[in-house]
Amino acid sequence: MSKFKTKKGKGTPAINTSSLPDIIFMLLFFFMVTTTMREVTVRVQQRMPEATEVQKLDKKSLVSFIYIGEPKNTKIFGTNARIQLNDVFASVDDIPEFVTKEREARDEADRKFITTSLKVDGNTKMGIVTDVKQELRKSGAFKINYSTRKKAQRNR
Amino acid sequence: MARRAAPEINAGSMADIAFLLLIFFLVTTTMDVDTGITRKLPPPVENPDEDVDVKERNVLKILVNSHDMLMVDGKHSDVRLLKDKAKDFMALHPDNSDYPELTTRYVEEMGRDFPASKGVISLKNDRGTSYDMYIQVQNELAKAFNEMKNEKSVELFGIKYRQLVDENKIKAINKIVPVRISEAEPEDIGGGL
Numbered sequence: 001m002s003k004f005k006t007k008k009g010k011g012t013p014a015i016n017t018s019s020l021p022d023i024i025f026m027l028l029f030f031f032m033v034t035t036t037m038r039e040v041t042v043r044v045q046q047r048m049p050e051a052t053e054v055q056k057l058d059k060k061s062l063v064s065f066i067y068i069g070e071p072k073n074t075k076i077f078g079t080n081a082r083i084q085l086n087d088v089f090a091s092v093d094d095i096p097e098f099v100t101k102e103r104e105a106r107d108e109a110d111r112k113f114i115t116t117s118l119k120v121d122g123n124t125k126m127g128i129v130t131d132v133k134q135e136l137r138k139s140g141a142f143k144i145n146y147s148t149r150k151k152a153q154r155n156r
Numbered sequence: 157m158a159r160r161a162a163p164e165i166n167a168g169s170m171a172d173i174a175f176l177l178l179i180f181f182l183v184t185t186t187m188d189v190d191t192g193i194t195r196k197l198p199p200p201v202e203n204p205d206e207d208v209d210v211k212e213r214n215v216l217k218i219l220v221n222s223h224d225m226l227m228v229d230g231k232h233s234d235v236r237l238l239k240d241k242a243k244d245f246m247a248l249h250p251d252n253s254d255y256p257e258l259t260t261r262y263v264e265e266m267g268r269d270f271p272a273s274k275g276v277i278s279l280k281n282d283r284g285t286s287y288d289m290y291i292q293v294q295n296e297l298a299k300a301f302n303e304m305k306n307e308k309s310v311e312l313f314g315i316k317y318r319q320l321v322d323e324n325k326i327k328a329i330n331k332i333v334p335v336r337i338s339e340a341e342p343e344d345i346g347g348g349l
Contacts, residue, residue: 021167024174031181049291053298057190117190120287127283129290137197147192148291 042119043077044069044084049122050151057145062113064102066095068128069121081124083132092128095135119147193294201341214256216245216277220293222284235292242300246275246336265328266312272332280340297337305333 044067057063067084071077082089085098103111116136120129136144218238219227226233228241248271249255256275263270277297281290302317309317309329320326 017171018167021170021174024171024178028174028178028181031178031185035181035185049288051193051291051295051298053193053295053302054191055194057192057194060190063190115194117192122286122288122291124287125283126281126285126287126290129287130281130283133197137200140199142197142199143194144197145190145192145194146291146294147190148295150191 040065040067040084040087042067042084043073043087043089044071044082045121045123046119047122048119048147048149051148052151054148054150055145057115057117057147059113062106062110063115063117063145064098065117065119066098066132067119068124068132069119070123081121081128083128092131092135095132096139099136099139099141113143114141115143115145116141117145117147193291193298195294195337198339210276211257211274213253214274214276216242216275218277218279218293220279220281220285220289222282224286224289226293235289235296238293238296239300239303242277242297243304245277246273246300246304248273261331263328263331265324265331270332272334276336276338278338278340298335301333301335305329308333 046067046069069081070079071082071089077089083091083095085094090098099116102114106114118129118132133144136142217227217229221227226235226238228238233241245255247255248258250258250271256273258271259274260269261272262268279293279297281293305317309315309320309325312329312332313320313325317326317329320329
């Protein structure tokens with residue numbers, strides 16, 4: 001403690017960090033807005049096939065998902081492809097009820113815009129997919145979307 | 157000069173709290189966008205026995221068997237050739253009896269008639285076809301139609317279909333180049349896996 005030491009010190013002045021929380025908050029709000037929480041745990045394998053001519057599925061709130069594929073836990077559920085609606089395995093007969101419930105959960109004005117997204121594993125056989133499609137046709141859910149990953153384009 | 161202000165609340169840990177929340181949302185965020193091929197299913201048929209007569213020349217039959225092999229119009233084929241075949245089939249060939257018949261369709265948005273092909277692409281798959289193969293076929297067909305739309309758009313408006321902004325123009329192109337894919341009714345409904 002020298003008598004001559006100035007109060008300000010000789011080092012570089014500290015950077016003002018008072019705006020740091022604001023910056024962090026900005027980032028925080030960005031992530032809060034973009035976050036979509038996963039509502040269902042997918043219990044079937046999902047290795048989507050690749051395609052080049054894909055369209056974006058917008059209006060996520062108007063999309064209902066049907067997952068089809070080999071169960072992840074093959075020891076308990078076997079290796080046959082299964083349908084998953086919401087959180088549980090289901091059979092083809094449960095689809096009309098599922099479609100009705102999904103429809104009821106939406107606004108009346110939006111009901112005709114509901115898209116059913118089929119998230120099907122690439123190794124699944126078409127038989128089960130065809131059955132699901134037939135059921136969807138009967139229940140009047142005509143707009144469907146085959147979920148695929150976008151393949152990088154090579155020859156264009 | 158030096159006035160004593162009321163003691164401020166220490167906001168130094170504010171950043172830490174915000175960081176904590178930030179990291180939580182960072183971890184839970186899933187940024188994947190859902191993409192896929194959108195199709196419209198036909199309404200269920202009322203009389204399954206009633207067959208609609210379509211002339212042979214107006215249909216391009218695509219069959220996929222359980223070994224993921226492709227047959228186009230009775231001949232063994234490859235997925236890579238499918239796009240060009242579909243495009244060639246749907247293109248307008250006046251006065252050629254090997255290709256679909258032509259008709260004219262009035263397009264409101266353009267205010268005039270356009271020649272259109274009566275051709276339909278019929279897709280039929282076995283229950284044992286893999287979904288992967290099915291998507292590949294659907295993708296090739298989508299590619300064929302998208303390319304045709306693009307060409308038409310460049311011809312009429314000078315820009316690509318994807319770059320069109322005007323709703324009416326998009327509608328017009330969709331009417332001039334309709335996506336005519338028909339999926340056959342599955343014959344063995346109720347069969348096991």
